[in-house]
Amino acid sequence: MSAPAAALEARSPARVLFWAVPVAIVLLVLPLVIDQYQTILLSYGLIMGIAALGFNLLLGYTGLLSFGHSAYFGVGAYMVALMVKYLGVASMELFLVGAIIGSVVVTALFGFVCVRYTRIFFGILTLALSQVLWSLAFKFFWVTGGTDGLRVPTPILLGVVTGKGGKIYFLSHAYYYYVLVIFFVCVALMWVIVNSPFGKALQAIRDNETRAEFVGIQVWHYRWVAFMVSGVFTGLAGALWVPLNGLTTPEVLHWTFSGEIVFMTVLGGFRSFAGPIVGAVVFNYLKTYAVGFTVYWQLLLGVVLVILVLSLPTGIVGTAGRLLARARRNQPT
Amino acid sequence: MSLLETRDLVKYFGDTHAVDHVNFRVGEAEVLALIGSNGAGKTTLVNVISGLLRADGGTIVFKGVDVTAQSVHHRIKAGIARSFQLVNLFDQLTALDNVALSVFSREGKTRVLMRLAETDRAVWQEAQEVLHLFGLEGQARMLAGGLSQGERKLLDVAVAYALRPRLLFLDEPTSGVSTREKAPIMDIITSVVRQEGISAAIIEHDMDVVFSYSDRIVAMHQGTILADGPPEEIRRNEQVIANLIGATS
């Protein structure tokens, strides 16, 4: 019983701040110390952190394993690209609003169908629906740009900050801090949500669906709302990602990308709050440096995933927590 | 008028009539024991009335309202709650969390996303009081999965009680518990329900428990009600003795 107990311990406010404040300070100060390329790399990591955070609301807290979260990331990304293409929008704030609206619509629709089912049906249904979006992105190539995708120029932040002074500088400074602020907001928001009465209801549903029904919780309603919140976070991440990448392609809707989201969450540890974030950041670095190593990226991910599930199911954060707890027990006071 | 009444209630499993045209009645503020050998239909009856299973025929009337077609959610709002034979709790949450969840749910507060659960003092206060009523205040911060069988059984009832029902179905609240612990558990449960004027229908196999704690006994056999009356009467009923009391412990 020590792992869940440790997770509970971590929830007290003092403990949270103990970790959160130093990390926040480091993230704020880092661009002054590392080079521009590294800062941009870290931005990618934080963005994937937001995506994984959203994903884990469903997995870690509601007990639903989605294999189709690429759909919402892609919706966010394509909303931005389409707003550029058809509406000539350049404001980042409008991009975010558009991405949220798009994500809400798609998750409400997909979620309505998916959350009536659990386990394997839920999983494959989410996979199937994301593949539908992926194939639509190809079929309607005159809208989505097909395999070439759609380009997105540097956006205008807060109506005033532009990339005129150099794209790399913009991305590694102004845009980094913009992403960072949104990252902090998302983390805080998700923290409140999982610790709210709603969050407790989700965990109850995860632990014992029947019992939850019998304390008066209409299970599928809650799952639906969780699905939407989860998808919107991931959609937001997609919107933040496009300007950084400069381009969005159908790959971002493909199931292999969903697999990466699953992988990074399991890597970090899906039974903890911070696990998905840690996993996303670590995975981002792994991918950047390992992709030059081998063409067989899926193979590597698959093997590591199997090893993780076989021997380190609590991921990085869970395992670290256990080791820390053991070290503290062995230390003379 | 009874608190709960079923009329010609039917439930089939394939060809078997698990519940066969049953007219079951629970009055206000009464403690009733539901007895019968395995397969008599007791748990199925409770499952149909509480909403876990759909009835195949007949009606269920609660507080004068036909609830036969209503969802579990509505039945709970109306005032029916239950515990389970195989203890059904949220094992990864604390005992306090388990009870608090019932309170949040009852108050409609589980819809609240943007507020930390800790800030609602009234709910936690009430949850503590409920735990205290059931003698579990010492276990408040422990994970439900880590409690002893007797504590889990009591917690299961406490979670149902926290919904402030008018009618509580308890499915074998002392099963799996050592004989020593049975009386204290039943004492707590019955004193709580009697104090609040809640009606309780308790499925039980232990005849000592049945005869010590119930106002009325309903005996079932092969899907129908064999006998229905006060303990003294049931004790002398030949059919009941032949089918049930002699065979079970």
Place this chain on the structure above:
Amino acid sequence: MDFFLIHLLNALLYASVLFLIAGGLSLIYGVMRIVNLAHGNLYAFGAFVTAWLVGLLAAAPVGLQYLLIPAGALAAAALGAVLEPTLLRPFYKRAEEYQLLVTFGLLMILEDVLRLLWGPYPLTANVLADVMGSVSILGATYPNYNLLVIAVGGAAAAFLWAFIYRSRFGVVLRATSQNMRMASALGVDVNRVYVQAFTLGCLMAGLGGAIIVPSQSAVLGMGVDALVLSFIVVVIGGLGSLEGALAGALIVGVVREMGIALFPEIELAVLYLMATAVLLIRPAGLFGRA
């Protein structure tokens, strides 16, 4: 009229292959209560092995090359026999998320293993289909090989029905699927039944791939497409039921063929819509167990 007949035959062709894949998936679920997300890749594996062998033995007499079709099926079966005890058995007692995660990992592994073994380009085995020529039906020509596939699909359905409902192994299989503990208490070696059932399911999937590869080709990504399609089949027909897999496969085959004929653009969407509609009305499918 000939137009209609050709479409009907195409629908049956598609249904035959789908039945083999979805039937395998359903069989495994029925006995073991697990869904292997990598099941589609076993179909792909069967296709690739057969196509590769046909390429290797291109100089051999064509008659002999037909034997490579069962070879592909057996290769998939062998792979399944290896995978079940090593990767799946450790997870039967654990939370279901872990089962899904490990089979998802397997899916990723197999996708790349196919690429590693046979490269990114499609493999073909057209010679087996071309050599059989075509037949003239009511004025239109239709490949004889396709008729062979339909026949194999039908034969597989009949064979499986006989195997499961008439043989001793079938009794054991059905007993284990209905009540694993009871079967075990009666002396059934559940582990052995599991690996046999899993192998049989993989054999079916592999056969599906092997039999269709002369008509289409073995291409990367076919595994996931097959997984999604067989999922639609079991949603409609019900998971765990062979009759369901047959009914579902026929329905999907017909609807897809109608969709291609009438609205080629949205063929996939029609299938998903149908699956969604079935899920909303009858969650367990037409023949499924809840």
